[in-house]
Amino acid sequence: MTYRxxxxxxxxxxxxxxxxxxxxxxxxxxxxGWPKGKPDADAPLTNHVLAMVFEKNSTRTRFSFDAAIRxxxxxxxxxxxxxxxxxxxxxxxxxxxxxxxxxDAIMVRTDDHAKLLEMAEYASVPVINGLTDASHPCQIxxxxxxxxxxxxxxxxxxxxWLGDGxxxxxxxxxxxxxxxxxxVAACPQGFQxxxxxxxxxxxxxxxxxxxxxxxxxxxxxxxxxxxxxxxDHADTKLAAMMPxxxxxxxxxxxKPGAKFLHCLPAHRGExxxxxxxxGPQSLIWPEAENRLHAQxxxxxWCFGQIG
Ligand code: CP
Ligand code: NVA
Numbered sequence: 467m468t469y470r471x472x473x474x475x476x477x478x479x480x481x482x483x484x485x486x487x488x489x490x491x492x493x494x495x496x497x498x499g500w501p502k503g504k505p506d507a508d509a510p511l512t513n514h515v516l517a518m519v520f521e522k523n524s525t526r527t528r529f530s531f532d533a534a535i536r537x538x539x540x541x542x543x544x545x546x547x548x549x550x551x552x553x554x555x556x557x558x559x560x561x562x563x564x565x566x567x568x569x570d571a572i573m574v575r576t577d578d579h580a581k582l583l584e585m586a587e588y589a590s591v592p593v594i595n596g597l598t599d600a601s602h603p604c605q606i607x608x609x610x611x612x613x614x615x616x617x618x619x620x621x622x623x624x625x626x627w628l629g630d631g632x633x634x635x636x637x638x639x640x641x642x643x644x645x646x647x648x649x650v651a652a653c654p655q656g657f658q659x660x661x662x663x664x665x666x667x668x669x670x671x672x673x674x675x676x677x678x679x680x681x682x683x684x685x686x687x688x689x690x691x692x693x694x695x696x697x698d699h700a701d702t703k704l705a706a707m708m709p710x711x712x713x714x715x716x717x718x719x720x721k722p723g724a725k726f727l728h729c730l731p732a733h734r735g736e737x738x739x740x741x742x743x744x745g746p747q748s749l750i751w752p753e754a755e756n757r758l759h760a761q762x763x764x765x766x767w768c769f770g771q772i773g
Contacts, residue, residue, distance in 0.1 A: 469571075469592040470768050473582060475603045475640045476666075478767060483610070483644060485773030489763040490611050490756075502533060506762075509539025510771055517569035518544040518596070519552070519561075521576040522695045526730060527596045527604065530757035531573055538762055543569060547576075562588035571768060577696055592768035599633055599696065600663075605729045606637040607760035610645070612753045613686060616725060623647035626684035626720065628677055628710045629737050631659030634690045634729050636666065643668035652680035654706040677710050684720040687712060688727045689737045704736065712738040717747060725749050 471477055478486060497506055505512075516535040520528065532542045547553045552561050562585045565572050571592040574585050579600035586593040595603055610620060625642065627635050631653040639659070642649045649671040651659065664671050674680055681687055692707040693699050717724060726738070726748040734740040743750060767773045 467591070468770055470770065471586045471592055472594045472603065472764050472768055473586055474595060474601050475606060475637060475644055477603075478764075478773070480644045482767060482773045483607070483641070486607060486760065486763040486767050487611055487614060489766060489772045490607075490759045491614065493762060494756075494759040497537070503536060505539045506537050510766060511535065511570075511769065512539035514538070514540035514570040514769075515568065516540060516542045516765070517565045517572045518542055519547055519550070519565075519572065519574050519576075520545070520596075521547040521552075521574075521581075522597070524575055524596070526754055526757050527573075527575060531596070531761055533758050534762045534765060537758075538765060540570070558584040559588040561585070562593075563590075566590040571765065592765075594764065594768065597633065599694075601637045601640070602634045602729065603637045603640070604757065604761055604764060605634060606641050607764060608753055608756040609638070609688070609727055609729075610641060611756045611760050612727065612749050613725070615752065615756075616749070618685060621646040623686065624684045624721075625649045626680040626687045627651040627653075628680060628687065628689045628712050628716070629653065629707055630657050630690060630692050630694065631663070631673070632690060632694050634688075635659055636663040638688065639663060639667040639671040642670040646670065650674055650680045650684070652677045652710055654710060657703065657706060677716055678719050681716055681720040681724075684724055686725050686727060687717060687720050690729055691731065691733055692737050707737070711736070712742050714739065714741050714745070717742055723747070727753055730754055 535542045558581050566589045573594040573596045575596035577599050579598040582598050639649050651673045658673050689712050728750050
């Protein structure tokens with residue numbers, strides 16, 4: 467079987483991303499108003515089974531991928547790694563070979579990115595990154611879809627990132643380099659992204675110390691939890707992050723009508739104030755729903771049906 471892995475946005479490249487987004491827009495529109503469990507008219511992944519392996523908690527990724535494969539006509543088998551032999555030391559490589567015998571694709575949420583790469587190396591079916599400590603490409607596909615739906619084109623866009631220099635930022639920067647938009651990230655000292663992550667932006671991303679400088683002229687303002695899964699809930703980190711909180715005052719310093727995005731889960735009063743995340747500039751609900759629509763097209767791309 468010929469297939470493609472979706473390990474990072476660079477797996478798809480600019481053309482693949484464009485094909486996935488166009489397909490997602492079409493398919494979303496074609497089934498508007500339908501019951502969520504009704505398969506798409508063409509059910510393009512009928513008889514396909516998606517394995518999902520979670521080493522970390524999830525709400526959106528778990529439910530949206532399950533709904534996605536159902537809408538494409540297939541089925542999912544979902545497990546936490548703690549309930550698998552993986553949680554007792556069976557290797558990733560052996561797990562990859564075993565799951566490849568039962569399932570047509572594997573989605574993995576894990577900590578060390580190397581485990582995702584190992585899964586892809588030993589699987590004989592497509593492997594999809596459902597978040598690692600290094601990146602979260604499926605989230606950024608949903609974010610790009612959400613921005614496109616506002617009628618804004620991606621080249622030339624200015625995105626401001628506020629807060630922790632984390633896995634979600636790394637994927638936004640990668641998208642910027644591939645799709646020719648700019649990212650300015652304001653992160654406190656000690657919590658800035660790795661230079662290698664910024665380099666993935668091909669010169670389209672930079673880090674500043676001032677939140678106001680980051681949001682100046684921004685079309686989209688993005689933040690994420692200050693404490694990612696697997697990190698210590700340290701008071702010192704929360705204190706360092708506080709000046710980088712997304713407030714109504716900061717949103718007012720961005721472009722008029724700038725949009726607010728957050729991958730969720732959110733912590734109101736920490737990385738963002740309630741009036742912003744629950745206010746008129748926030749697109750968090752369509753952003754979360756778009757995980758479903760974007761991932762359906764990612765799955766189709768993995769099987770060579772588009773792009
Ligand atoms: N945004 C996101 O990936 O959410 P979950 O952790 O709930 O899957
Ligand atoms: N940066 C967050 C994203 C959660 C969807 C984390 O890794 O926990």
